[in-house]
Amino acid sequence: MPVRHISEIKSEKMNVSGAENVELQWLVDSSMGAENFAMRRFVIRPGGHTPLHSHPWEHENYVLEGEGVVRIGSEEYELERDMVVFIPPGTEHQFRNPGNRDFILLCIIPIVEPE
């Protein structure tokens, strides 16, 4: 099905060391026929965060709702709705929600072979 509402897409806990109170949905991935990049939607609950980590692929992010913070390398930036983030490959990064409402963002990544 080439068109879906997010309410039709299953949500899973981000089950990675260093992640707390994060849920994610795979909105577009190889199961829909995407060969080059995948679109995910993250919900970071109040107090939650993604892992502080790096990997050889980039992120492109768009903030849909709420407020949060992104660390990229040694810098931190405050984020709000309609902000765009580019995280270069190989750069340490983390998204955090220090606020009291959900912080929701899209995260697009290249489809890479598992290492």
Added chain:
Amino acid sequence: MPVRHISEIKSEKMNVSGAENVELQWLVDSSMGAENFAMRRFVIRPGGHTPLHSHPWEHENYVLEGEGVVRIGSEEYELERDMVVFIPPGTEHQFRNPGNRDFILLCIIPIVEPE
């Protein structure tokens, strides 16, 4: 600058045959260091539409605001906020705004060499 608000990013008219009343912003592209895919934001004004066309690369779309219609091949689908679209490579498609308020969506495409 790896973090920007959309208000800091210039908007341009979609200047392609068959497009009417569409403005677009390049949110992430190769000028920011992206090598694999680019993120654009389209504002389709009431009555506006993108061209009915096809190309050898896919689209991944996320609807941010408003309502509209997407044609994919011979099918049409109604769209609203928080809907996701995957348009396979080589498939004819068009976004239209038959409503009376702006229809706003993200469109992610692979970065391809001009043909």
